[in-house]
């Protein structure tokens with residue numbers, strides 16, 4: 574299709590997003606499977622439901638435009654998903670794999686946010702107010718998903734990394750022959766100085782094991 578008008582571009586970009594979302598519908602269950610953290614699994618599962626509704630919104634917009642949503646392949650999403658697959662094929666520390674899955678998923682969310690931000694603006698410029706509102710809803714959802722993933726990266730993953738460090742600290746104490754009563758107290762007090770560095774050290778951790 575020749576891009577003669579903003580409407581042509583709007584339709585092309587919508588088709589790209591429609592294809593991108595449908596690729597994600599297939600990829601998200603695989604990402605859920607590959608995740609170890611229950612919270613991350615839940616976040617991916619929830620975003621699958623959200624993605625389903627986003628496809629329905631696009632369907633509605635295409636129906637009102639009287640245009641078929643089919644006929645475009647989003648190569649960027651294909652590439653992002655391809656990189657995500659590389660992560661899933663890696664062996665390694667489950668919490669580090671989870672962090673890598675989050676990194677992949679956030680790239681996807683940012684790509685979607687850019688796409689929806691554009692079509693939302695085009696819809697507004699073209700006077701399609703209902704479509705602009707629907708696209709804004711999706712844009713907000715992608716933003717929420719991104720924020721949730723940032724939270725998970727900062728909490729769940731690092732908490733697990735800290736727990737792994739606590740386990741190591743316990744092992745060291747046992748090796749030093751400390752009695753079990755003191756060990757319980759130490760578990761709460763000792764990791765504090767290490768916890769501060771846990772975030773930075775996290776990705777280097779497997780080498781320590």
Ligand code: FE
Nearest residue numbers: 594624627685
């Ligand atoms: Fe989406």
Ligand code: ZN
Nearest residue numbers: 589647648649
């Ligand atoms: Zn695309």
Ligand code: FE
Nearest residue numbers: 652653656680
């Ligand atoms: Fe890349």
Ligand code: FE
Nearest residue numbers: 682685715718
């Ligand atoms: Fe999304």
